[in-house]
Amino acid sequence: MAxxxxxxxxxxxxxxxxxxxxxxxxxxxxxxxxxxxxxxxPSPYATAYWGVCIAWGLAVTIAIYVTGAVSGTHANPAVTLALTLFRDFPRRKVLPYVVAQVAGAMIGAALVYQLFGPVIDAYNASHALTRAQGGAAGVFFTAPGLHITALHAFWDEVVLTAILLLGIFAITDEFNTSAPMANASALIIGLLVACIGASAGFLEGWPINPARDFGPRLFCWLLGWGESAFPGPDHYWWVPIAGPLVGGVVGAGLYQFLVKPYLPRRR
Known part of the structure; x- marks a missing residue:
């Protein structure tokens, strides 16, 4: 008997x-x-910005391969919200998932600080900067780029995160015959993240994920970055939270209502 x-x-x-x-x-x-x-x-990425984008994209791919079989690897409150609204993710899990995602971002920031702490201090000293002035803050969290206001950055993040969720919903739809097979979807999602960064990363660092920005920002606030972290220049701190949450719903909704109903029917 088996x-x-x-x-x-x-x-x-x-x-x-x-x-x-x-x-x-x-x-x-x-x-x-x-x-x-x-x-x-000189930065090793001075003439190879695509390398930064690929690093972020492959980080997402690795995270999916490590954890996808357990939680589905939302790794992003905007993804969790979109899945709740359009794919029946249990509402009771939303807040715990978001708290876990932010905690993970803080742990990641702490590890980066442990790795690069002496270099951060040397960088700030050589540039006559303090943490309170925002010295080396770009290592951890995002900020508006040249000529970008906080309000403009909000709309940027709506658009970019909408593209992210539009892509994720298409890639993970089992009825989409053009989507990659399951084992390849993690790589394609990582390349999507890299593509968004390569296309628009200089605008405000393409957070496209509230936890990605908020967790490291909170960590830095606790370690002396003060007002450069919260509320940030031009009270920017809310943008990487609100923009991706709105954009994620928009992108997922576009897929659900404008693409999914017209997929070829399975016999």
Whole structure:
């Protein structure tokens, strides 16, 4: 008589650990790439910005491969919100998922600080900057680029995150015959993140994820970056939260109402 298969164990605790780990991976690798472009002169990415974008994209891919089988690797409150509204993700899990994602981002920021702390201090000293003045803040969290106001940045993030969720919903739709197979979807999602960064990253650092910005920003606020973190220049802190949340709903809605109803019917 064949042995009975062990029952699948899927607990909220495991899902939250998975989400925390996923975001920690993304921030550790992504903010380390940001440190490489910010702290070193000449930067190894001075004429190869695409390398930064690929680093962020591959960080997302790795996070999905590590944690996707446990939690689905939302790793982004905008993704969690969109899945709740359009794909029946349980509402009771939304707040715990978001808290885990922000905690993971703080852990990632702490690891980056541990790695690059001496370089950060040397950079600030050589540029006569303090943490309160925002010295090396670009390693950890985003800010408006040249000629970009906070309000303009908000609309940028709506558009960019809408593209992100439009792509994610298409890539992960089992009825979309043009979508990649399951084992390739993580790589394509990572390339989508890299593509968005390559196309518009200089606007405000393409946060497209509230946890990606808020967690490291909160970590830095606690470690002496003060008002340069909260409220940030031009009271910018709310933009990487509100913009992606709105944009995620817009992008997911576009897919659900303008694409999904017209997919070829399966027999």
């Amino acid at each position: 042995e009975e298969a062990a029952p699948a164990v899927s607990t909220l605790r495991g899902e939250l650990i998975s989400e925390m780990l996923a975001v920690a991976i993304i921030i550790t690798l992504g903010d380390s790439a940001a440190a490489m472009i910010t702290l070193y002169d």
